[in-house]
Amino acid sequence: MSPREAETPAPPLPASAPPEAGATALRTRGAVAFIAPALALVAVFLIFPALWTLYLGLTDYRLTGIQAANPQFIGLDNYAAALGDPRFGNSLWVTLVYVFGSAVIGQLGLGFTLAWIFRGWRGASRTVLEILVIVAWIIPSSVVAFLWIAFLDTHDGTLNAVLGNADVPWLFSWPLLSIIVFNTWRGTAFSMLLCGGALSTLPPSHLETARLAGASSWQQLRDIVLPSIRGHLLTNLLLISLWTFNDFSPYLITAGGPNFGTETLPIYIFRNALTNFQLGYGAAISAILLVINLVIALVYLRVLRKRN
Amino acid sequence: MYAKRRLLPSMALLTTAALVLSACSSGSSSTPASAAASPGAGQSAAAAGGAPITLTIAANSVVGGKSNQEASWITDYVIPNFQKEMAAQGKNVTVQFNGTGVADENYKAQLALDLKSGGGADVFDMDGIWIGEFAQAKYIKPLNTVAGSDVDNWDGWAQIPTAVQDNLSFNGQRYGIPMGTDGRFLYFNKDVMQKAGLPADWQPKSWADIISAAQTIKAKVPGVTPLQIDAGTAMGEATTMQGFLPLLVGTGAKIYDESTQKWQGDTPNVEAVLNFYQQVYSTGLGDPQIQTAAKGRDQSFQEFSQEKIGILAESDYMWRGVLKPDGGAFPMANRGTEVGYAFMPAEKAGSGIRGQDYVSMSGGGGRVLNPNSKNPKEAWALLSFMASKDAVLAYVGKQPQITMRQDVNDATLSSDPLLLWVSQKVLPLTAYRPGFAVYPQVSQALQLATQEVVAGTPVASAAKEYNDTLVKLVGADHVASGG
Numbered sequence: 197m198s199p200r201e202a203e204t205p206a207p208p209l210p211a212s213a214p215p216e217a218g219a220t221a222l223r224t225r226g227a228v229a230f231i232a233p234a235l236a237l238v239a240v241f242l243i244f245p246a247l248w249t250l251y252l253g254l255t256d257y258r259l260t261g262i263q264a265a266n267p268q269f270i271g272l273d274n275y276a277a278a279l280g281d282p283r284f285g286n287s288l289w290v291t292l293v294y295v296f297g298s299a300v301i302g303q304l305g306l307g308f309t310l311a312w313i314f315r316g317w318r319g320a321s322r323t324v325l326e327i328l329v330i331v332a333w334i335i336p337s338s339v340v341a342f343l344w345i346a347f348l349d350t351h352d353g354t355l356n357a358v359l360g361n362a363d364v365p366w367l368f369s370w371p372l373l374s375i376i377v378f379n380t381w382r383g384t385a386f387s388m389l390l391c392g393g394a395l396s397t398l399p400p401s402h403l404e405t406a407r408l409a410g411a412s413s414w415q416q417l418r419d420i421v422l423p424s425i426r427g428h429l430l431t432n433l434l435l436i437s438l439w440t441f442n443d444f445s446p447y448l449i450t451a452g453g454p455n456f457g458t459e460t461l462p463i464y465i466f467r468n469a470l471t472n473f474q475l476g477y478g479a480a481i482s483a484i485l486l487v488i489n490l491v492i493a494l495v496y497l498r499v500l501r502k503r504n
Numbered sequence: 505m506y507a508k509r510r511l512l513p514s515m516a517l518l519t520t521a522a523l524v525l526s527a528c529s530s531g532s533s534s535t536p537a538s539a540a541a542s543p544g545a546g547q548s549a550a551a552a553g554g555a556p557i558t559l560t561i562a563a564n565s566v567v568g569g570k571s572n573q574e575a576s577w578i579t580d581y582v583i584p585n586f587q588k589e590m591a592a593q594g595k596n597v598t599v600q601f602n603g604t605g606v607a608d609e610n611y612k613a614q615l616a617l618d619l620k621s622g623g624g625a626d627v628f629d630m631d632g633i634w635i636g637e638f639a640q641a642k643y644i645k646p647l648n649t650v651a652g653s654d655v656d657n658w659d660g661w662a663q664i665p666t667a668v669q670d671n672l673s674f675n676g677q678r679y680g681i682p683m684g685t686d687g688r689f690l691y692f693n694k695d696v697m698q699k700a701g702l703p704a705d706w707q708p709k710s711w712a713d714i715i716s717a718a719q720t721i722k723a724k725v726p727g728v729t730p731l732q733i734d735a736g737t738a739m740g741e742a743t744t745m746q747g748f749l750p751l752l753v754g755t756g757a758k759i760y761d762e763s764t765q766k767w768q769g770d771t772p773n774v775e776a777v778l779n780f781y782q783q784v785y786s787t788g789l790g791d792p793q794i795q796t797a798a799k800g801r802d803q804s805f806q807e808f809s810q811e812k813i814g815i816l817a818e819s820d821y822m823w824r825g826v827l828k829p830d831g832g833a834f835p836m837a838n839r840g841t842e843v844g845y846a847f848m849p850a851e852k853a854g855s856g857i858r859g860q861d862y863v864s865m866s867g868g869g870g871r872v873l874n875p876n877s878k879n880p881k882e883a884w885a886l887l888s889f890m891a892s893k894d895a896v897l898a899y900v901g902k903q904p905q906i907t908m909r910q911d912v913n914d915a916t917l918s919s920d921p922l923l924l925w926v927s928q929k930v931l932p933l934t935a936y937r938p939g940f941a942v943y944p945q946v947s948q949a950l951q952l953a954t955q956e957v958v959a960g961t962p963v964a965s966a967a968k969e970y971n972d973t974l975v976k977l978v979g980a981d982h983v984a985s986g987g
Contacts, residue, residue, distance in 0.1 A: 259616045260634075261941045264641030350793065368793040447798075451738050454796030455959035470613045471737075472948055473637075 246486065253480030259473035267476065274480035284481070286456055287464040291441060294376060294460055299440040302380030304433055307387025312417070315395050326389070333385035341448030344378050348449075367450055371457040375446040383440070387432055394428035395421070427500060434496040438489055461485050556596045557879050559886050562615070562625035563603055570605035572831050573824075574629075577899045578603075586889050590882070597882055607799075609740040619643035624874050626883040627890070630680060631869045632671035633741070636941035639674045645875040646677040651884035658888050663909040667936070672870035674939060680872035681891045684907040686819045687864045687930035688750045690714070692844045696814040700724045707846045709853055709861065711754070711780055714815065718789040721814040729791040731815045732804050733784055735954035736795040743795075743954055744947040745865055745937075746817050751777040753863040753935050754850040759946065760938035767946060767978055769985035770971035776851060778953060778963040785958045792958050802833070809834040817848065820926050824905045831903075845922060847930070857935060866934040870908075906931075942977055949973040 253274055257267035278284045314325060332340075347354045348366040356364055366374050398421065406416050422429075444462045446452075452459035452467060459467070465485065469478025561578055565571030583599045590597035602625050604611055612634055618624035620643065630638070638644045648655040655678070661669070664682060672680040694704050700721045708714045718730035734747035752759060755773040760766070768774050784790040794800045794807070805826045807813045816822075827836040827843060836842065848863055850856030856863040871890060877883045889895060896912045904920040906927050907913055917924050937943055953970040957963055974983050 258641075259613070259620065260637035260641045260643070262640045264620070264637075264643075345798075365793050368796065449798065451798035453736075453738055453798070454793070455736075455955060467737075471609055471740075472945070473613070473616070 249479045249482050249486075251479075252476055253483050255476045257476035257479070259470070259475055261473075263476075270476070274477045275484075277477065278481055278484065283456055283459070284464065287459045287461050290372065290456075290458060291460040293372060294379070294443075294446070294458075295437055295440045297372075297376040298379035299383070299436045300433065302376060303383040303387045303436050303440075304391075304429070306380060307384045307389075307432075308391045308429070310384065310388045311391035311395055312421075315392065329385040329388055332382055337445040338448060340378075340382060341445060344374075344449055348374055368454055371450055371454055375449060375458050378449065379440060379443065379446070382445070383436060387436060390428060390432045391425070394425035398424055430496055430500050434493060434500075437492055437496075441489060441492065442485070461488075554594065554596055556598065557882055558598045558600060559627065559877075559879065559883055560600045560602050560625035561886070562618075562628040563601075564606065564608060564611040564629060566603045566605035570833060571825055572833070573828075573901075573903060574899070575601070575603050576831075577901070581898045582886075582890055582895065585895075586886055589889065590885070595882065599886065607740060607801075608742075616641075616643065619874065619876070622876050624876065626874050626877040626879065627871055627887050628874065629683075629869055630672075630872050631741070632682065632867055633937055633939070633943060633947075635672060635674045635679050635872075636939055637944060639679060640941045643875075644679055644872050646679055647681075647873060647884070648678070650873045650875050650877070651880045654881070654884055654888075660888060660891050660893075660909070663893070663911050665908075665910065668868065668908050670939070671868045671936070672872070680870040681887060682868055682870035682908040683891075684905060685866050685868040685931070686821060686906060687866055687926040687934055688746055688817065688819045689848050689864060689926070689930055690815055690817055690846045691808065691822065692815045692846065693808065693811055693813070694842050694844045695811055696721060696725055696728055697844065700814070704844060706844065708849045710849050711751075711851050713849065715783060715789070718784070718815060722789060725814065728811070729789075729794075729807065729813045731784055731789045732794060732808075732813050733781065733790060733817050734795070734801070734804070735781055735785070735951075735958045736800070737948065737951045737955050738796060738798060739801050740951065741944075741947060742801050743951045745867060746819060747781075748777060748950050748954060749865045749935075749937070750817065750848045750863060751780055751851075753857045753865065754848065754855065756850075756855050756857055756859075758857060758935055758938075759950075760940070760943075761984070762938075764984065766982050766984040767974055769974050769983040770967040771984055771986070774953075774970070775963055775967050778957050778967055781954050781957045782963055786960070790958075795955070795958050805834045809836045811842075820905070820923060823922050824903050824920075828903055843922075845925070847933070856933075860933055862933055864930045864934040866931065866936055868908075945977050946974060949977070 254269060254271060255267040256263050256270050256273075258264050310329070314322065317325065335343075345367075346352075350356070350363050350365040350368070353366070355366065356362060402420055402424075403416055406420055411419070442462055443460070444466070446458050446460060447463045447466065450458040452463040461481070462485070465478050465481050468474045468481065561582070563571070563574055563578065565573075565575040565578075567575040567579060569575075578601045583601065586599055587597055604614065606614075608631065612631070615624065615628060615630065615634075616638070619638070620641075630644075635644070660681070668682050668685050669678065671685065672678065672682045690708070692706060697704060697706055700717075701724065702717055702720060706717065708717060714731065721728060721730035733751075734743045736743055749759060752768065752773060755776050757768050757771065757773040759768050761768075785792050785795075791813075794803050797803055804813065804816060805822060808816050808822075809827055823839070823843070823845075826833050827839045829835050829837050829839055847861075850861055850863055853861050871887055873880065873883050873887055891908070893909060893911055896907050896909050897915070900907060900912060900916050904916040904923050906917065906923060913927065917927055937947075949970050952973075953966045956966040956969070971983065971985050
């Protein structure tokens with residue numbers, strides 16, 4: 197709403213600008229001076245490491261051995277090796293399933309559903325609900341991982357005890373599903389809060405009018421709610437997709453196993469760079485991961501801009 | 505609103521203050537200790553005012569957790585006694601212990617990153633098999649380069665057998681002082697054996713004997729995993745050392761043959777080992793979940809200590825470091841009566857290396873000096889102090905192990921039947937891993953091959969993939985393959 201209101205008083209400004217060209221230049225210089233420190237920080241901590249990663253990806257640099265002391269330039273060999281490694285393809289697929297299952301379906305789907313169901317709740321009951329959901333989000337990953345290992349343990353796990361069926365090896369037989377449920381549990385709070393906030397911006401009168409006109413719950417949702425909060429949902433989806441894409445916490449539960457069944461790209465990078473010590477190869481895969489992240493971000497930004 | 509905004513900075517200030525205060529208090533708490541120590545040093549106490557020196561020891565052990573024996577020894581014996589000795593020489597030395605309790609592979613990565621960035625502890629533990637790659641990366645240097653002639657003049661070397669010294673050497677130079685050596689064999693639970701109708705002094709003579717005993721356990725003792733042979737990448741070097749290599753030497757081949765200068769690629773020997781894995785894990789004799797779990801080795805220890813695994817291939821570390829009744833990670837009160845042990849048999853009688861009926865593999869870690877140390881002389885003093893007879897005797901304490909020192913072994917091993925057996929009967933049969941920098945990468949390729957077989961990949965294709973990786977690592981000229 198507010199950006200559109202801002203457009204109305206805007207025109208007078210450009211009209212008065214031309215006579216003071218010198219002042220504009222001064223203003224530009226001032227602006228540059230102001231953002232220079234920030235740009236320097238971005239350059240040092242973001243752009244330089246990214247370029248360095250690109251460079252490392254072209255070498256056979258290792259953490260130990262001769263290649264640690266004297267890395268050789270090997271061109272695109274690392275990229276060729278990645279594309280030829282069936283486990284890279286596997287991990288890319290695992291990552292996509294993991295993102296789609298736990299972020300898109302799990303966190304956003306469940307988060308929105310919870311926010312919609314409990315939108316009418318106010319006061320103490322809502323506070324309690326929010327605290328319960330947020331707890332899952334604020335506990336440190338290492339603690340959560342331990343809780344989930346205990347929860348899903350084959351012999352002494354809580355889940356098997358509750359179900360009363362002995363010894364279902366969840367992490368072994370359903371590894372990917374297990375970490376999808378885990379990540380859904382972990383991240384739903386964020387989506388729920390964001391969707392809850394978005395829903396509260398809806399003028400109640402719109403829904404009231406719709407209801408009086410005889411619209412069903414589903415129709416209200418489809419024709420009023422979703423179009424109005426589409427921007428919020430997309431922003432949320434962008435954030436959680438990128439987070440989930442780069443998420444490392446499944447490693448704490450399954451270490452990428454069994455037999456690479458849960459080896460997402462970050463875990464694949466970790467295994468090659470810090471377990472197998474192939475830093476050059478790890479850097480090359482990191483660059484690929486960066487590109488994938490950029491593509492995801494671009495797609496979302498495109499969709500967002502279309503709306504405006 | 506304003507009040508709320510100001511809350512944050514003031515909280516940050518409070519936190520900082522608390523941190524500073526606690527840092528001060530921990531800094532000062534070490535002073536009374538050294539001050540208390542110096543009066544005993546007589547007149548040199550005054551001279552102890554020399555520039556204070558801090559040394560750090562890093563090890564993959566934690567008091568009350570992983571390798572508790574080493575961690576407690578460092579904090580309770582090494583640090584106070586070494587500080588006292590230094591004070592007596594008029595030096596103001598404080599020693600800190602930086603212990604971690606993680607998988608060996610993670611400790612190794614941490615170590616490499618520390619050294620790469622020019623930091624790290626002054627004295628640290630390392631597996632002997634890492635020496636080559638760390639030396640080639642120039643992360644570590646020969647002891648006498650770091651600490652000078654004191655090293656070669658140390659009287660302790662005479663007590664350490666050459667084969668054990670070689671564990672911490674590379675290209676003929678000593679990079680560290682070894683801590684001892686070990687052996688690999690089969691453990692079994694005597695209770696489980698009895699329930700299965702197998703003898704308490706069980707000794708298989710071939711792989712087929714192991715399989716048939718496991719089948720008997722499977723049939724007669726429900727709820728027990730009959731046989732566990734380490735496999736998979738999650739267990740890291742344990743897979744290679746407790747599982748693959750002891751089996752491989754049982755086929756008559758070493759992973760690297762010095763005479764032909766070739767590594768074992770896709771040979772009948774390697775396929776025989778992978779076939780054994782397949783037999784164990786595809787017929788329900790072994791539990792494949794343990795081999796893929798994030799903390800699988802701990803799980804195998806735990807299940808063995810709880811009588812849930814019948815036969816387990818492990819090293820003597822499990823006996824002294826894990827099942828130890830007091831202070832082990834998974835203590836077994838009845839360790840002495842319930843845990844049985846047997847030689848690892850060759851594939852068939854006489855088919856092992858050197859025509860042996862029984863085989864084993866040995867390795868061993870040691871302690872290395874950090875070339876970045878600001879006080880290399882004192883660091884060497886600390887390292888050699890930790891390897892002195894008194895210190896090693898104190899380390900061994902109530903739980904003997906095969907240390908690097910002959911004089912300590914002679915005095916202590918006789919009190920522990922298993923370790924006496926290992927030192928007298930297993931070590932003569934043993935073999936060592938090749939000390940090449942590339943070995944850890946070959947080892948990872950082997951772990952991957954076992955993992956695939958356990959997951960159901962046909963032996964032939966797992967062996968072929970291993971062979972391809974090996975050729976990339978060492979070149980086709982150095983790979984033996986085919987029959």
